[in-house]
Every structure is written in structure tokens, then in C-alpha cells.
Amino acid sequence: MARDTTFDGSPAIVWFRNDLRVSDNAALMAAAAHSAVVPVFIRETGSPARPLGAARTWWLHHSLERLAEKLESLGAPLLLLSGDPARIIPDLVKVTGAAAVYWNRRYDPSHKEADAALKAELQAGGLLAESFAGQLLHEPMRLKTGGGTYYKVYSPFWRAMEPGIESRPPLPAPESLPPRPTGADIQSETLASWDLLPVKPDWSGGLRDAWTPGEDGAQARLTDFLENRMRGYADRRDIPGVNATSGLSPHLASGEITPGQIIDALGTADSDASSSDRSKFRKEVGWREFSWHLLANQPGLAEHNHNSRFDAFPWISDRKALYAWQKGLTGYPIVDAGMRELWRTGWMHNRVRMVAASFLTKHLMIDWREGEAWFWDTLVDADPASNAASWQWVAGSGADAAPYFRIFNPVLQGEKFDPDGDYVRRNLPELGKMPARYIHKPWEAPDRVLETAGVRLGETYPKPIVDHQAARQRALAAYQQIKDAA
Template identity: 55%
Template sequence: MISARPPVLLWFRRDLRLGDNAALSAAAASGRPIIAVHVLDPEAQAPWRDGAASRWWLHHSLSRLDQSLDRLGLSLLLRRGPTVEVLTQVIKESGADQVAWTRGIDPAAQRQDDAVAAALAKRGVTALSRPGDLLFEPDAVLSKAGTPFRVFTPFWKACLKAPAPTLPLPPPAKPLPAGPRLTGDTLADWRLQPSRPDWAAAWPEHWQPGEAGAARRLTDFLNGALPRYAAGRDHPAQELTSRLSPHLHFGEISPRQVFHAAMTAAPSAGRDRFLAELGWRAFSAHLLHQFPDLPRRPLRPEFERMAWRCDPAGLRAWQRGQTGYPLVDAGMRQLWATGWMHNRVRMVAASFLVKDLLISWREGQDWFWDTLVDADLASNAASWQWVAGCGADAAPFFRIFNPVLQGEKFDPDGAYVRRWCPELAALPDRWLHRPWQAPSDILRRCGIDLGKSYPLPVVDHDLARHRALAAFTQLRD
């Protein structure tokens, strides 16, 4: 039955929260009955459809959102199909004459925005689109010449000089009028979770998707780790990073909420460093807005000629955490076991793939896209290009991380490696990050049979380094 007063559709996308949700605020301000809807449209994301880890998170995030909406007297309608067709059908069924949503950031989402806005205009339906989830909208932070930044430091300095992001919007304080109940899918219908095998069975021990989980994560970080963040953020065995990235990606918390919460903390090097990491996320989004081909084409065009190797066996060893370099293997196993990897280890593992194995950064980007719960298109592409030396503000290609020295520096007592590579746990610290150099009697005493219980190195780092530098030199020549 259609309500006497036309309802407003509240189209949830990657803004799966009630607090600081401009689209929700616009829908509530209309005074109309509200129909909340989320559309599963894989084709709209092509070619970057959600990876397996992201689908797991989406399932739980939508479940939590539905529970939150229920407390407001609303329910979440789930529909699958082309977004324009789905929204048009819901408008026909409900009589809605307004649609509120948060504008997208990545190129596919922006194309979807344009298509939806055009379809609504043809039907005479009002579009209540609101800015996306960025501290600063694209094109709002420009150089003195009026051009987008391609180097992070001046970008972030300009951000800090700009007017501060506005304060977050509060969530609705009381129940909202609900539109007519329509039939839709169930989350189970979408089969977002793995089943045979259920490789994510242990993930709830590590993550609490949803707005409440994001708020707890932020509070715990600000009250505990923030003062030590600057000094300890590179040490993977220490729980000093915020782990907010998946919550930010799915919009369970907004960058404005994080920014202003951090600004209430006492000034410290930790706070400044943490805010700069939030700035890197914004910088990556600005790059993707400026260069829509960022996930596939290097920003430095000469890298199109880079002589990457086709090495399926090396790629597989890297993906499985079987390279023979403990810090790299620990990171890749942490990724598989939890859907996340410590940022310092991400850099080391990425450098190993691109420079030790000389495998294209696109291969690593694709693997991270499928396995990370925080697989953000802009951040993933920008970070991989940074490591590969072909992107904006990139580390020079000749900066090649030594996985042994990185392990000895940032995991000196081996706590991180011992957790994720337990077959090496008995090795003394001296040999933990270089087991192939350990005396045979020590290996035997520790129950390690290199090549069987733990792999030998798939490549000699020194030789691989020279090979990578030679390829880079040939590229420049």
C-alpha cells in the first residue's frame, strides 16, 4: 500500500552508518516516510567487483546496519540487480519522489551517480545527493597554480591550512517514520560469506564489522595506542595501529568523525602522524579522481615498458607465505588468516614481489584486492604504485627493502614472525630472520628441515636486487 505522503528512498552505498551520514540527515529533514535500501550491483563495480574478503565484511556490516535501523523504526531493503533498474522499480512500488544518497568517490561510483541522477530527472524524482566520505572533496585542495597535487607532503600541508572539516552530523535522536514495507532479498540470498571451506571462520575473533565496532576501535586506539603511535607504528608485533581502515572503507565511520575525535586528544607526535595517515587516504582518493586509470596504468608512463617477469611459481609462493623470508611469509600468512596485514609488513611484502621477484605490481594489487578486508581501490592502487616507484610521490625504484634487515629492525625479538611462522618459533633471535644461514646443528635441534618444514629462499636477495636495478637502468636508458 502506498503512503498518502510520498516516501523518500535512502540509498545506502559505502556509508553504512547512522552517525555523520549526510544522506540520512537529508532524508530525515524531509519529514517523509523513509525506505532504506542497499543494492547489490556487481556490474556497476566492474572490473573492480568486491573481493572475497570484502564480501565477508559487507555481509556483517549490512547485518549490523539493519539492526541499527530497526532501532529507528526502519528496516533495510535488499535488492540485487542493475542499480538504476532496482531504484526505478522501488520508486514504482512505493511512490517515492525523492532519493537521498552519498556520492561516490571512485570512477565506477561516479558513473553510477550520473546514471542514477539522469534516470531520476527523467521521472521527475528529486535527487538529494550529498558529498562523499572524504575529509576534503576532490578539487577542493589544489596547488597555488590551481592544479591537483601529485606529492603528498605539500598536499597535506595545504589540507592543514585549509578550513577544518566540518563537525560530524549526529545520528537521529528518535525514531523516524517508515515507508511501506517492500519485499526484498535476504543476506543469505546473496551468499557473500565463504562456506566450503569457511576460510573466515576465525575472523570474528579479529573484527567487529559495523558502526558500533568502528566506534569501539577508535575509542580504544585514542585512549591507548595514540601516544606511542609515532614511535611504535612500524613494529608489527605491537598493537599500536588503529585498524580502522576496513571501517572507513565501508563507511561505518567517517573520516570527519575520526579527524575530530583525534583532534580532541592531547597534541603529540603520535596524533600528528596518525592524522597524516588519514591524509594519505584522502590523497589516494584525490589521485584516483584525477587519474581514473590508477589501478591499471602507472602514473609514470615509462614504467609501461618495465620488463616484469612472468613467474607463476614465485607468485604462488608469495601468496601462500612460502618465500623463505620469514617477515614476508609472516605478513602473507597474517593476511590470509585475518584479512589484514600490518602496514610496515605490507611495504616489505610488496617490495619483495615487485623488486626481488620482479613481478608486476598489478599482480600484488589484485591479490590484496581479493584478500584484504580494507581493500580500498584508491589506497590499494596508490600504495602499490608507490612501492613500485611508478606512482605519485613514489619511493624510488632503487629503494629495495631488505626483508632480513627489515625483520631484524622492526621485529627484533621475533614475536611477529614466531606468531605467524610457528615452525620457526624455536630458532634463536640471531637466526630467526635468516634461517638458511643458521648452523645445521641449531636447525636440527629446533626441528627445522629447510626445504621441507620451512622453505628455502625462493631467490637470493642480493642477486635479485642487482637484477631489479639492471631492469630499472634499462628502463631509464
């Protein structure tokens, strides 16, 4: 990309946000052409943006550690500062004598508006302020339907977007970075002082066992997926008991890897994966793009129903049932296994996410926003777009949503996708000795089977908190109410 080199003899600030990597980082590469580079990450206080949940906050600490190590090795230490970027960035410009500020674009509405205002202020002061793409494969405000509106259905969106996604090859990491100016009096805060890690209690042991935050962890996971798990992906991705998915979503959420890098590696991988495997994986990357397309064009996606008909839906406020769902105590093993996996590892298999979300919104008739908020706090891959869009999709209120009357039967879902009960046993040790025939419906097991398995319903494992058929009929009746009122 050609760019103005007028300021190459002066320092540049590169502002890291949700792009915690040094490769395929256009803002960092632009800064590297200057005589000095000042990398900074700002813990934004007073921002209208939604604060990160607990799991993402844990991830942020470790990701920043890895980024700081990489930048240090390249020659330009990372500054950590807290406050309002609208004040901190101009102050940094004065202290360092920087003539340029670079960053990679964010697309959630509150950040987007603040970034635009800051860019205008910097440019008005004679600075080069430039932003770059990198978080997505497309610019979500630019892609339009033939009618000039944004896309609300995934399939035509993907058909319109997919042909152009190889147009930007990933950038390499810089070989070195010129350090920030000598004599610039800049005092960095310490990561430890930010208190991002949980203490008393430290609940993050399962997260530490499951994940390696940072750019190197992202690249290692991508390589492992392409070499060992991409073959058969189209068929195996829905089976939670096997390790068949990429696990790249939390790395994408923190910007430790870009979708462009993933698509590029997928296209060049020496793998015997089928065209169906590759196509299915590309579509999963595309669903993330669609979610961001929706959020960029519909800022209230996490708060307001996309389909306004659902504004009148008779959601039930039931704190006891909500708690049982959150803690994996519903009495439906596939749901509980997913919620326990989430609590322990900060992640849940996508098929089980759909089943668990359907159970909350349809079996319990609890507002999807309660589930979205819980996932926001507990998922290491929670991002503003995918979390909200996926919850609305399951609830039936979203764009291109699953029909509300599509109510997953948790027993049948378990028997279909976890037929031997491997996933349930891994996450519900109290059901570890249950035979496959009854593991998804232990309440139907004969007493002798329960006794042999060491299961006492209502004591060691809960009885179902709702009856499936009764809950289904209640949900359908509620949906009929809003249809009749429309």
C-alpha cells in the first residue's frame, strides 16, 4: 500500500487495541518506517464501550504479556497507560514529538465513533493519523445489497463477500523496530498493577490448562488444526466429544491472529482435507464476518431485538432457573455438560452452545439477554458481534434467525451428537459410569442402573427442572401470542 512518507524521519505512535500481534499488523508496519516507534496499549477508563467480561480480562493479561515480550525483542517496548485515549494520545504526541499515529480499525459502534473523533482532532493539528483494516475480511459498512441496504441474511452476504477475501495477503512481522525517542519522559504502568487476574479465589486454573494466549499460541493452534484436524471437519465439527474444531475464536477475539492469516493458511495448507471440509471452515469464518456486519449496521444488537415483534414476547423472570442453567444443574446432561465446560475452560463447543441457548430461551423462556450477558462474562472468545448475533439467532429474534418454533430436544441432541456420552462424561464426572443408553436421560434409567453408576437423582445429579414436552408447548403458545398480536 502506498502511503505518505513525509513523516518518516520522525517518531510514530502505534496504538494497540484488539490487535495484539506483530504479524499482519498494518498499523505496526506503517510505524516501523519512522525513525522511532512508540507502541502503546491503553486501558480505557470512562469509555462507553462495554467492559470485557472476566474470562476475556484474564486472557487480556496473558496476551499483553506475550505482546510486550515480542515488541521488546523487536526493540520497541510496549507502553501501558490508563485513561481516556482522547487525552492520552495527544499527550503522547507532545512528549515524544511524534508526527504520526497509527491504529487498526475497530467496528463496534462506541469505539468507532470515539476513534473517528480522535482521528479528526489529530489531523486538524497537522498530524498524520491513519487507520487500517485487519480485524475483518471486509469493511462492514461498505458492503451493500442491490437495494443499497446492509445484508440481513447470511447466504447472500457470503456469496457477495467470499469472492474477494483473498485480495489482501497477510503482512509479515517487522524484522525490527526503532525504539522510542531517547529523553522522552514516559512512565509505563505495570501489567500487575492493573489487577486483571482473579485472586481469592483464583478460578482460572481450567483456563490455564486449556489455552495459551498470545500470537504464538494462535499460530500453533492454527498449524495444529490444519495438520491434524481439518480433515473430516465438515462431518466432525458437530461432535463435541472429539477435538475437531479449530479453537481459534478466542485468538481472533483478541486480535492475536487475523481472519486473513487463517484464510491464507487454509488455501496453502498441505492437507488431504476435502473441498467440503475447507468450504465449511471458510463459512464459519464468514459467520463471524456476518455478525460484525450486523453489529456495525445495527449498534444495539446486544440490547434490542432485531425483530421488533419479540419486544412483546412474555419472557419469564426466574432467578432460580437461571442459576441452575448457569451452573449446569438443569438435569439435562448435554446442557449441563456444556455449561460446566464453559465455567471450567471459558469455552463451549458450538453445537452445545446452540442447545444450551435454546434451552434457556425456549425451555425456560428466559430472555436471551440474560444468556448473552452470562456468555459475555464467561467466554474467552466473547466479542460484541458474534455473541449478540448468535444469541438472537437461537432465540429467533435476530437476522436470518432460526425459527422460534425450532426447539432443540436436549435428549435427542445429546443422543445424536454425543452418542457414546464421551462429552457428558468428560464434563459431568458424577455421570461417568452411566451407560450410553441412559446417559442423556438418566431419569429413565432403572434403579439398578442408577445404583451401579453411583447416581442418586436429586442428590448427586439433579432431576430435570422442566419437562421437555410441557416446556415446548409453553414456548410455542407464547410465540403464538406475539404472532397473533402482530
